[in-house]
Amino acid sequence: MRFSPLVDELIQALKCLPGVGPKSAQRMAFQLLERDRVAGRKLADVLAQSMSDVGHCQTCRTFTEEKQCPICASAKRSQQGTICVVETAADVLAIEAGGHFLGRYFVLLGHLSPLDGIGPEELGLALLEQQLASDDVKEVILATNPTVEGDATAHFIADMAKRHHVTVSRIAHGVPVGGELEYVDSTTLALSFNGRVEL
Amino acid sequence: MRFSPLVDELIQALKCLPGVGPKSAQRMAFQLLERDRVAGRKLADVLAQSMSDVGHCQTCRTFTEEKQCPICASAKRSQQGTICVVETAADVLAIEAGGHFLGRYFVLLGHLSPLDGIGPEELGLALLEQQLASDDVKEVILATNPTVEGDATAHFIADMAKRHHVTVSRIAHGVPVGGELEYVDSTTLALSFNGRVEL
């Protein structure tokens, strides 16, 4: 015997959130019930609305409840003629936080992974190819992750870009600025050697 | 410029959960949107229903959508004549997980804290006193936390129990079984010396 069915159900339901185990779910449920019902109701509303209304930007595939996300809808960003290809919507946020990139994005929502049945179609690459075929795009910057799958995906898109005579580049991977060499993992270190620049 | 208003709002709303900062909120929002809309909708429903329907057990004050929680509703548990007083609903779960205690609970939902305006009334102590005044209760076990406030609360309730000639005890605090002495904090160690038992 534990709590009443509804409280048990709330604790169970909270476990669908990533990184939330039984103990945290319990703590969340009790905190909302005890101290923050207004915030709990607000979360329930926004969550229900998001799950129904949020779709994908028809240009870059990121999450939006509009036809186009604010970045694609900005003429200024599109006129740059540069598309940065990333794996996830979180990557867009990370790059936007830097504020250096002024073009627009294409969000794959994954990477090529034949064993999981994720091919070019699942990543929306036909849509990307249409955009590369138009005259508006001058350069593609590949910012997929430096993993086996991310690299394979980058190569696949690079070939596609070349067929359409679009300049293609891959962001540099290496020792982070301010990072101490001895604490950098060996894969990153290998990448930083391979990507060394002659002075 | 970030995401569309609704996605931003979802990330904001998730931050009401304890232990969830901006990065985790973002990860939660994207995971639900990308992979788990069914679970997200379910969470929204259960959350909305819980925030409206879950109240307090009229006997022990724990969370329940019924008049009485399953433990108070069990004649077997009430007939034990023992009430264990705890600070939070989570404490009930922790003790129930042990399975050794067969009586019922009284959940204070806090501890005496005059500076925060939390007195006997806020902890439902009049309700507890009614129960102590009845002939059904033989013993009160105080399981409030071993803090200044928890101790003060325990003393207050102990006095109340004595006035009604109800046996009152406090759970033992000390070095946990399997715990190594050198890793136990000094307060716990002091409690374990004070509570030493003659052999």
Ligand SMILES: [Zn+2]
């Ligand atoms: Zn877009």
Ligand SMILES: [Zn+2]
């Ligand atoms: Zn109860």
